[in-house]
Amino acid sequence: MLLGLTLTSCAEISSELPRVSAPPPEAHLVALDAGACRALLRDDASVDSLRAALARSADYLEKLPADRRLTALDHSVSAGELATMLNAMDTMARAGDWPQSLCDRFRVYRAALPTPLLITGYYQPELPASRTRTERFRYPLYRTPADLVDIDLGQFCPTCGGRMAAGRVVDGTLVPYYARGEIDAGALAGRDYELAWLDDPVEAFFLHVQGSARLRFDDGVHMQIGYSGSNGRPYTSLGRVLVEQGKLPADAVSLQTVKTYLRAHPDEQAALMAMNPRYIFFRAVPAGPIGSLGVALTAGRSIAADASVYPPGAVAFLRIAPRPTDFAARDQPGYARFAVIQDAGAAITGASRLDVFWGTGDTAEAIAGELRNPGELYVVLPQ
DSSP states (O other): OOGGGTTSOHHHHHHHSOOOOOOOOOOEEEEOOHHHHHHHOOOOSOHHHHHHHHHHHHHHHHTSOTTOEEEETTEEEEHHHHHHHHHHHHHHTTSTTTTTTHHHHSEEEEEEOSSOOEEEEEEEOEEEEESSOOSSOOEEEEOOOTTOEEEEGGGTOTTOTTOEEEEEEETTEEEEOOOHHHHHTTTTTTSSOEEEEESOHHHHHHHHHHOOEEEEOTTSOEEEEEEEEEOOOOOOOHHHHHHHTTSSOGGGOOHHHHHHHHHHOGGGHHHHHHTSOOOEEEEEOSSOOBOTTSSBOOTTTEEEOOTTTSOTTOEEEEEEOOOTTOGGGTTSOOEEEEEEEEEOOTTOOSTTEEEEEEEESHHHHHHHHHOEEEEEEEEEEOO
């Protein structure tokens, strides 16, 4: 176009052409100097909880090939280097000058992101349950079905490395696995895949979002359950659906408001829940909850992040600010603490999303359900 306008004055061209915005910068890490690092690091949680989380990540990393490279935005680090650093941090955490001494031994980087960081929370519910279906307990939790086939797409598509899908074979053809609406309508009923039964369809739905639970039976026995697999369908946020349908204002969406809406509109529950086609299968585990690394999560310390962007098992430092619109939290200092990347989630994708695990029960639910806050992320790496 510019070549065709060579007879037009530069002044006329510049006044008529629209201004083109520069593309946003790529997410990258910016190293802090020692002074900025020492001024930043103030941990507001128990050092014992941090040491527990560090030990679990170190155990995971030590089982990987030491030379395996893990991505940290525009940097990379080996699993062996991270494991050595975590063990050293555990030793340092016992010292009285922790965490400032960390700034002399390791590098702390600020995550410079093209879009603001959004931090949400998740938790583990404790729910009444039954081993058999009754008039009260009518909503099943399923084991992974025998006909579900996990597919490594990288074996069929050269550009699909690391991507997985799930399906089932019908008349010799692989088809997508049943969606949530089909399963809720009875696609798996009567096939002996029921692990337990719940009495509340809303809690059953959100258990699929949280990924783990502590079930409480009438005889006083408890069962810890965790993620076993999924139907491979994409995740759709029910909060976003309710906003798009004009049923909730965007600034009022939280776990509690979505639950309240579903319970106030039982005739809409099935259709709304079916709009999230992703379905989770569970298994009994000896302890938990267990994250995507196969290690137990630590309340307030374990976070879920995109493993293609941030290194699984690595240490981060979070500053979580109160929401500007949250008047109740306006006088609260927010959170500032070390956290360890030990989980992942279908909704947690990209560099600007993190999910913090807050523990088990009602208090954890209250914190996690309201957390949808801005924040800052720092990553700790070897020198």
